[in-house]
Amino acid sequence: MFLTDYAKALNTTGAGLYGEPDCLHGLFAKQPAEYLAPGQALFFEGDEARHIFEVIEGTLRVFRIISDGRRVITGFLHAGDIVGVSLRNDYLYTAEAITTAKIRRLPRRQFEAAVASSDGLRQDVLARVCDEMAAAQDQMVLLASKSAEERICTFFQKYLRRALSEGSLQPVVELPMSRQDMADYLGLTIETVSRTITRLIGKGVLNVLDPTARHSIRIERPGMLAQLAGDDDDCIDMRRDLQAQGERRRH
Amino acid sequence: MFLTDYAKALNTTGAGLYGEPDCLHGLFAKQPAEYLAPGQALFFEGDEARHIFEVIEGTLRVFRIISDGRRVITGFLHAGDIVGVSLRNDYLYTAEAITTAKIRRLPRRQFEAAVASSDGLRQDVLARVCDEMAAAQDQMVLLASKSAEERICTFFQKYLRRALSEGSLQPVVELPMSRQDMADYLGLTIETVSRTITRLIGKGVLNVLDPTARHSIRIERPGMLAQLAGDDDDCIDMRRDLQAQGERRRH
DNA sequence: CGCTATTTTGAAAGGGCTCAAGAGTAGTGG
DNA sequence: CCACTACTCTTGAGCCCTTTCAAAATAGCG
Structure with a gap:
């Protein structure tokens, strides 16, 4: 099963074989689109992080529920955003559609295999993680001061x-x-x-x-x-x- | 010069040639140690991000100065921490020693070449970036609620x-x-x-x-x-x- | 049109901030 | 050894911004 997944990754993403653009968007392009209704969750905090998602249309909120029941939204996702990269085993937060949203998903293993085999994809991933960290920093400054x-x-x-x-x-x-x-x-x-x-x-x-x-x-x-x-x-x-x-x- | 750096990276890190442990600590091990006095900056916000650092001993504060002159500390660095990975062109913050600190540095290009050539290092980098994001999330929750x-x-x-x-x-x-x-x-x-x-x-x-x-x-x-x-x-x-x-x- | 969810507005209370002073702790030099 | 200074930390009082609680107004939807 592992091998099948890996082979599939090499086939569908090509790792450059098909000359796809070396960006993450290209990776998701061939995945089927899925739709979320307003209020519907893409995944829950604590769930095993099996997939990486690209948002094609719509807006989602990313949040955690704290012990007293309140909700802390740590970010919003818009068209073009990728979610799930900077995670390990489990999702750290819930992602939920605000408007009707169109997304594509990629199994984690497949995503990682593709990224491992392409310099361009690695750069794209790094750039996005950097942006995510920068946004988190800004948010900390906002909340702190x-x-x-x-x-x-x-x-x-x-x-x-x-x-x-x-x-x-x-x-x-x-x-x-x-x-x-x-x-x-x-x-x-x-x-x-x-x-x-x-x-x-x-x-x-x-x-x-x-x-x-x-x-x-x-x-x-x-x-x-x-x-x-x-x-x-x-x-x-x-x-x-x-x-x-x-x-x-x-x- | 690019090639020299790259070759040096391959030599010193070995990309497995020497059987070093596939972790970031090993990457820095052969760099000379540097010492910071209390209050001394490792780098300034806005400086070009030329190096990645590993903290060997001591504690540093990571902060930004906002427009009204106040300081927002976004984190502390301790022995074993790596700083500068999730950055692009410029440092987003200042890092300054609190206690006397011992650090090692690696040129960015060298670091990236080593990481590109080793699965183990890539996993280590990913794990650390994930931890950093998780910490940022926790901090946002703390400050927000x-x-x-x-x-x-x-x-x-x-x-x-x-x-x-x-x-x-x-x-x-x-x-x-x-x-x-x-x-x-x-x-x-x-x-x-x-x-x-x-x-x-x-x-x-x-x-x-x-x-x-x-x-x-x-x-x-x-x-x-x-x-x-x-x-x-x-x-x-x-x-x-x-x-x-x-x-x-x-x- | 009536119901529900969301948003706005009001009044009162509270938590953290500001300003100000005091206490404790080095560090220095006579 | 002790006075002197500089710095960090603590304590106090009053105030302001945000929260809380409550109710009214507005929008969305069958």
């Missing part, structure tokens, strides 16, 4: 950037997730999220397009949003100085 | 586990870092850290061994510490039920 307003603005700014980089001509972010999802992701309560957004509307920073569609938000003042997000990069200049000070102090 | 007391207890518990697994016969944790370091790591202020520890001493959970050495802490009631840390695992049973409920609710 930012106010509710800064968290919300950082969140919107991230989605605004995504929308613009995907060619959107208008500064409008479509948020598939609920206010509760945002709260669980940002380490806040739903009330604080709601209140903060109301306050941002009051300041003229953003606006809800249509009361009917509270998930579409137009950013009226992107510059102000960036400021309120509170990670101005003009502090980089200060860092060396601060650290130099620290060293001087210590000696 | 735990009270000051829970954070402190979680922190002590982690160090207690480490001490016991390293063969310590007494429930004593030696904390090389300052209260300020703990605060910046746990997303609290130094005052809150201090007050919380005082309160825990009052409850009889722990004790500071010697006023002279405030960094040595004896855990008087490990069980109570675990409870107060607030991540009882008896909630796993509930998770399925809760999630099943969620699905029922949605349909």
Whole structure:
């Protein structure tokens, strides 16, 4: 069975035999698509991590349930994301569809065989793991030090950037997730999220397009949003100085 | 020059030629040791990530300075830890010695060549990256949802586990870092850290061994510490039920 | 149109933060 | 040996932001 799997991996992924692009997307391209209904889980925390998944369409939330029953969302998955790479035996979290989602899956062994046999795939995997770690770091900084307003603005700014980089001509972010999802992701309560957004509307920073569609938000003042997000990069200049000070102090 | 590096990598690491153990530690073993004084930086956030490091002795803090000048510590490094793997072009954070530290370094290219040529090394790298992601997840959960007391207890518990697994016969944790370091790591202020520890001493959970050495802490009631840390695992049973409920609710 | 789920809004309480001062601990040099 | 200084840590009081609890408003859906 092991050998069969391995052979299949070599056949379907080709390891370069078919001249496929050396990227992960190509690996999944030939797998059948699967669909998840909103609220349906892709896998559960604690389950044996048998597959790696690529998200083709839709959005998923990745979360853990803690002892008091609350939910902590550690990230969202969007089209193009791969989930399950940086895991060992078991899934560390549950992944659940927010919208209807289209995904493809690959058995772990098959995935690993393909990656082991291709430099290009290895680089792609490494790059994605690096991005994942960078995102985790940013989230730690956000949770450790930012106010509710800064968290919300950082969140919107991230989605605004995504929308613009995907060619959107208008500064409008479509948020598939609920206010509760945002709260669980940002380490806040739903009330604080709601209140903060109301306050941002009051300041003229953003606006809800249509009361009917509270998930579409137009950013009226992107510059102000960036400021309120509170990670101005003009502090980089200060860092060396601060650290130099620290060293001087210590000696 | 590229070829030289690559050849050197193959020579020194052997890719199995010399039968070295297929682990990362072996990769670094032949590099010269370097020493860092307390407070000295190993590298700075934003620097080009030219090397991978292994910590041989001592403790380092890994942190970022945010725009308002505060410091967010995202982790500590101890003997046996490798730093710099899950990075791309630049270091995302500064790494700085807390105690005198002994480290070894390997040029990035050399490291990558060695890893590319050895299945064993690849597995080791993957395992470490997985651990790093798991730790980041745990930290996000801690920062998003735990009270000051829970954070402190979680922190002590982690160090207690480490001490016991390293063969310590007494429930004593030696904390090389300052209260300020703990605060910046746990997303609290130094005052809150201090007050919380005082309160825990009052409850009889722990004790500071010697006023002279405030960094040595004896855990008087490990069980109570675990409870107060607030991540009882008896909630796993509930998770399925809760999630099943969620699905029922949605349909 | 009526029901349910989600979101918003309000008032009160609490936990951690800020500001400020005090205590304990090296390290230095007379 | 002790005064002096610098630094870390502790303790105290008041305040502010977020949470909690409660209810109203709005949206989604059969």
